[in-house]
Amino acid sequence: MQAVIDSHAVTEFLRSIAGSAWFTIAAGIAGLFGLLFSILAWMQAKSASAAAESARKAITIRTLADEFQLACERMDQLLDFIEHDRFAEAALRARELASALGEIPYRREPLLAQDNVDELLNKRTQIEIIGKVLMSTNRGEPLSPEAKKRLFARGQDTTAALRKNLGIIKGEIDRGAKQ
Amino acid sequence: MNSQLENDLDPTPLVEALIEKTRAGKLKWEATAAPNTYITSVGGNTTLEIDDDEYLTLSLTDSQGKTFMVISTSEAPGLRVLARLARRIANKVDERMQALIEVVQKL
Numbered sequence: 001m002q003a004v005i006d007s008h009a010v011t012e013f014l015r016s017i018a019g020s021a022w023f024t025i026a027a028g029i030a031g032l033f034g035l036l037f038s039i040l041a042w043m044q045a046k047s048a049s050a051a052a053e054s055a056r057k058a059i060t061i062r063t064l065a066d067e068f069q070l071a072c073e074r075m076d077q078l079l080d081f082i083e084h085d086r087f088a089e090a091a092l093r094a095r096e097l098a099s100a101l102g103e104i105p106y107r108r109e110p111l112l113a114q115d116n117v118d119e120l121l122n123k124r125t126q127i128e129i130i131g132k133v134l135m136s137t138n139r140g141e142p143l144s145p146e147a148k149k150r151l152f153a154r155g156q157d158t159t160a161a162l163r164k165n166l167g168i169i170k171g172e173i174d175r176g177a178k179q
Numbered sequence: 180m181n182s183q184l185e186n187d188l189d190p191t192p193l194v195e196a197l198i199e200k201t202r203a204g205k206l207k208w209e210a211t212a213a214p215n216t217y218i219t220s221v222g223g224n225t226t227l228e229i230d231d232d233e234y235l236t237l238s239l240t241d242s243q244g245k246t247f248m249v250i251s252t253s254e255a256p257g258l259r260v261l262a263r264l265a266r267r268i269a270n271k272v273d274e275r276m277q278a279l280i281e282v283v284q285k286l
Contacts, residue, residue, distance in 0.1 A: 102242075102243060102244050117220075117223035118219075118221065118222075118223055121225075121226050121242060124244065125240065126209070126211055132213065155212075157209075
């Protein structure tokens with residue numbers, strides 16, 4: 001039961017069908033299918049790549065929103081500490097916030113417009129100055145009602161700016177969810 | 180490069196440019212929790228801080244919070260003009276004066 005393949009016969013057979021019109025048509029159709037499948041595969045790959053990029057961007061935006069949310073909460077705590085004359089705790093919060101706000105524009109610059117980055121840098125400096133004023137009270141210098149009012153006003157400005165940025169980012173997330 | 184480093188760095192062109200841009204309304208100076216201290220940020224990487232409490236100085240801070248230059252009035256006398264403009268913008272003096280004129284005219 002040993003199959004012996006006659007190479008000469010195979011070559012003759014292939015030569016005979018290669019010259020026929022049917023073979024040319026079949027080869028042409030097969031070629032067209034090949035091209036079609038290649039195009040479809042390329043389109044699928046492109047679509048998958050775009051989906052992966054979009055998912056990565058969505059995760060980054062969500063992380064940024066979480067960072068802003070945390071900053072807003074810390075800012076609320078800072079204002080609460082100032083309001084209740086708990087200056088040591090407020091100074092600690094100010095240090096944490098200045099550090100966090102210093103990082104956000106640096107790490108998230110591609111996602112933020114330059115005006116937003118400038119605004120965040122301003123707010124970081126505002127909080128650093130709030131921290132310095134609070135530290136001076138820890139050194140025994142009394143805080144006048146006017147100084148406390150000024151601290152509170154600057155803190156509220158900063159909260160408003162952070163909440164505005166948080167709103168913009170959440171809007172971006174909502175737009176992404178609708179798409 | 181070495182020949183440039185032999186001379187002291189002249190901050191006057193920077194201060195003049197800041198005065199020009201402040202007058203044009205391009206720099207948004209803000210008041211801070213410290214009296215007589217005003218800040219603004221530019222280019223997404225530099226914060227300018229005018230401190231007119233004891234001595235008048237302009238500090239330049241990078242995006243990571245490191246102060247890399249402090250300019251005093253002895254180096255750039257134009258700093259007094261800049262401080263006056265910054266105070267006017269930060270305290271919204273023009274808007275307040277306009278509002279006051281309107282109130283007074285209605286009396």
